Amino acid sequence: MNVNTESVKGKMKALRKLRPEKGLDLVEVSIPQVKPLEVLIKVIKRAICGTDLHIYKWDEWSANRLKPPVTTGHEFYGEIVEVGSEVKHYKVGDTVTAEMHVVCYQCYQCRTSKAHLCENVVILGVDGDGAFADYIAVPEINLWRVPKEIDPEWAAIYDPFGNAVHTVMAGETVGKTFLILGGGPIGIAAIPVAKAAGASLVILTEVSEYRKNLSKIMGADYVLDPSKEDVVAKVKELTHGEGVDVVLEMSGHPAAIEQGFRCIKKAGRYSLLGIPAKPITIDFAKDIIFPGIQLQGINGRRMFETWYQMDQLLISGKVNLKPLITHHFKMENYKEAFEIGLLGNAGKIILE
Amino acid sequence: MNVNTESVKGKMKALRKLRPEKGLDLVEVSIPQVKPLEVLIKVIKRAICGTDLHIYKWDEWSANRLKPPVTTGHEFYGEIVEVGSEVKHYKVGDTVTAEMHVVCYQCYQCRTSKAHLCENVVILGVDGDGAFADYIAVPEINLWRVPKEIDPEWAAIYDPFGNAVHTVMAGETVGKTFLILGGGPIGIAAIPVAKAAGASLVILTEVSEYRKNLSKIMGADYVLDPSKEDVVAKVKELTHGEGVDVVLEMSGHPAAIEQGFRCIKKAGRYSLLGIPAKPITIDFAKDIIFPGIQLQGINGRRMFETWYQMDQLLISGKVNLKPLITHHFKMENYKEAFEIGLLGNAGKIILE
């Protein structure tokens, strides 16, 4: 119980989607009032997700999902400044990040260790007010304490880093060969995770020079460019003709998905995280049934197995995220930050 | 070591594909000579598989795979009449059936508990001489001893029964709800297996009246006819709106596969055994990634986990295959047997 905390009141800046159209506005709003089981966090670092870029552009997905006005942003690091009356495990001054999927803890998925697939999820920064603001209110049960050993900027990207860890860890990893399709920030983050998790070979495919270079810096054994090389032939060569044990699909591109089926070993694991824009045509017999492939959809982060894994990978020094964080902006320069994000020549972009 | 067995010599009848065209011929050939690690089996019961029907019809798959002349048939029960010089674990008089996938025991799949996906498999009755004959030679390592408690006709269908058991058992079963798409012999065999394995609800979809009736006899809780009912609505109703935990695809039909995606619960298991004739278009985002579906290709039978499971399910009385065996013919009346098989109004057809 935390009886003595004073309520934080007043106004704050927030980056909000106000109207159903392109763009965001940096406006002044009231600081959120915490409920009994919530804490109020002063946000110190924020990071831009691909989802935020969709919201900024106001594409079809955003138009169907968001109900403006809403404060955006779901990747952050901050410090607790107020705790609700029933909060038991955190106190003012604790440094935290949070799982922004607010789940119900009563549906079948929540009650069988799959809360990341909750039937009633509310995502803060999408369905509710998010972290691109001076303060954010978050339920205690969603908080993740950030140990001192972890760089605050790394803590700010636990959400996408968690996507990478969840995808890599969705099956066996030790002594396995990996093909990662797509070098966006999550695909790139998956490189050191796979290696730390025992992968004996990590190949990544990407066409952007910027991202190819970043993938090499982050430790990929081979970076193949599908616009210049025969990916399937090269993967087969690198795996003695057998193909890889694990394919991680991080691009959503139909051509890449097809390459994955051509490059995977019999009984292999094919984990899908990238979201294709359209349906895809697959030869079930040849590509899944006869070779006994395990195709799996990956969504969110395991609550909270993935979070412990992230801590351990970073604290032990097995994964270094420093090169992945390529840009820093003040929140008021958000337009410049979002435009760079849309161009794609970036790793993770931090909003201070 | 078996030093005293005499060699069985002479001629025998065999049902062979002699030419690349429709039909089979019942001809006289030499009894096979056993190699040091093989046994010779007098075949007592045989059963017709869907694969045999393809071979009989000489469809595209058969034309690409078979190299006539070859003796057909891979489902059987028989008695050992001769053992090779290096055979150690079987003797003349033992009653057996066999896994007809002759595998290499040296490839990656064979050496990591996935011999059913062997890179170098030879299937007797398809790639080599099979069981539609008076005698067959089979490697010792492929034999399965048939306990006395098991009906010889049930032993003769361990191959397709094993497909059903392998598919049901490819994930959790206890207290799970199942949807089986397609009421061919394997789909129907999966009904009592799922129930014996703890399924709390088994729904099967099928259009043929004959097979719908047989599915009910074999214990399906509900048999839905997609030509007459709204399968998705009915499955949702039967599962309190949640969908089923497990879908077993046994039909290969695109419409059924689509229904499976509509009927499956988040994080559900979707096991594919039926072979679609053509590629299929799937909405990866909506049908696999967001709901976290596990899609898996199933092939053959686990060697020999599945076989032990079959023994236990039958010996314990948990599964009764009697209603599934609907027709009996003498081998010389094979044409009639195959024509009935092609019409589809049959469970399993035995050739004596």
Added chain:
Amino acid sequence: MNVNTESVKGKMKALRKLRPEKGLDLVEVSIPQVKPLEVLIKVIKRAICGTDLHIYKWDEWSANRLKPPVTTGHEFYGEIVEVGSEVKHYKVGDTVTAEMHVVCYQCYQCRTSKAHLCENVVILGVDGDGAFADYIAVPEINLWRVPKEIDPEWAAIYDPFGNAVHTVMAGETVGKTFLILGGGPIGIAAIPVAKAAGASLVILTEVSEYRKNLSKIMGADYVLDPSKEDVVAKVKELTHGEGVDVVLEMSGHPAAIEQGFRCIKKAGRYSLLGIPAKPITIDFAKDIIFPGIQLQGINGRRMFETWYQMDQLLISGKVNLKPLITHHFKMENYKEAFEIGLLGNAGKIILE
């Protein structure tokens, strides 16, 4: 949100441990006041657990654990009569039972799908006020909705039934042979669970005639009496000399534990639920290491995988708990009920 419920106030009867000595007292106390995330339940059925017998007797474990005064009882079924201000998923009139392990949802165990091993657990009826009263207050997150199809008395014993289901389901079950050591209520409940979960053979050992008889009624294939039979020899005979796949230890007796090691197959699963009073001497080399045994401690029920399994096993009709409930008493006749429980000639005893 439930804004219109009126607060239930006044006095109620409760069966309490008032002093650190043998016995319980039925006294009048205030009806509990619900907190924002709790509900108040009118208790309709209660059941006596072995733990309650320990508390009644005031043995060493009780003396170390309990801090009187406390209301006892953790097995019950009831109806919600009041909901706290933040309760979202339940309403007045809902029929429920509950997981009485109130866990923290913040420790490593809670956050990695093992809340049944919470580092900070408070057990209602042991560490906090329990269900042997007219009313009980329980956190919403601990509630389990009781479907209409389920008999209220069965719902009242979900706690021990859940121990049985958790133990049976702690590894593979389908087509496996089981040996259950000890025919107390949990051991007996494990019989139909194992069979429903696909066990091909269930053997139970017990010395009490009453319990041996009840075990047979509940479906054991064989009930062996270690005081009259050579259990090891008989188990070996029933398993063709191989031993069983799974041993469930439900007795806590050193002699039974030793028999388990003698009866288990190589690579077998040995699940321990019964609590031995003293340390036990084991030959690690011969009994665990060379045969590759998996020995596992089982505690509580998985939250809430086990609870879904219980619902499914009962609703589907696969498990029938009726014979297990052998006695009924009014709460005021609790002394008689506890004395019968201590004698052991009983299945589950209900307090109305």
Added chain:
Amino acid sequence: MNVNTESVKGKMKALRKLRPEKGLDLVEVSIPQVKPLEVLIKVIKRAICGTDLHIYKWDEWSANRLKPPVTTGHEFYGEIVEVGSEVKHYKVGDTVTAEMHVVCYQCYQCRTSKAHLCENVVILGVDGDGAFADYIAVPEINLWRVPKEIDPEWAAIYDPFGNAVHTVMAGETVGKTFLILGGGPIGIAAIPVAKAAGASLVILTEVSEYRKNLSKIMGADYVLDPSKEDVVAKVKELTHGEGVDVVLEMSGHPAAIEQGFRCIKKAGRYSLLGIPAKPITIDFAKDIIFPGIQLQGINGRRMFETWYQMDQLLISGKVNLKPLITHHFKMENYKEAFEIGLLGNAGKIILE
């Protein structure tokens, strides 16, 4: 089929146990004649196992197991010089090592992916003639091809390295904290394996200065000396009071086994490989049941999952075994080699 190989005939040197007493003799015997499914291997490197030291000393275990005369040794690397008439996958000139457990491929364990627990195993070098000779005959199905990238001396110790890999890999590893009890060659080999497999912390306990030093060289994060430090207190300190996720017991010492129970986290994995000389007394309730511990016996190496893992760990450079190989002797100086082995101040000892 290999029709043109000539038979290798004549005499060779072999290190044999000739009489039931201490010591071995280097004598001349006939080169083995290969059977149809065997190959003859010219042995190039051999390594001394702890088992060989037991055989040399002729302790109780050896006296019960061995039937002299027999050629010792089961760790080796060599080149095929002759292949049997039915051998299909290897040819003269191939460099190989071998799994020396010759298993039946017909028992329940062999046929369910647990051949390392075969009911009918014959171990070459213990039950049959082994590798401490110029030549050895080995069944084709037991061979393991040694890739060029792997140092022949590393290939010669795949047997004990495989014990280490099997033990580490018997559960989850990524982001887990490990305590290894005992710094013999297998315990020390487990250090880099655990780290390559994603362990975030590896602590080893050992009293010998030689082995403590070697453990540090091989990458242990902490090496604790139970004769000088409070192991339990230190492990708790290093794990923030929680204990480790995984304990690997490699010593067989009762005091170490007890320390393992004191240091392990709830729900932890406790893998036992070290062979205690006598039965051990355990508090089942406190040490296994309440904390939900998974205690598992480990034996041999998985055939051949472990072998692929070894290849991948070494070829990828994730594990370096060089520091572990500390001594080299010619086979004729075997006495000196065995005496150094018995003293314990050694990693692996190679016989050229």
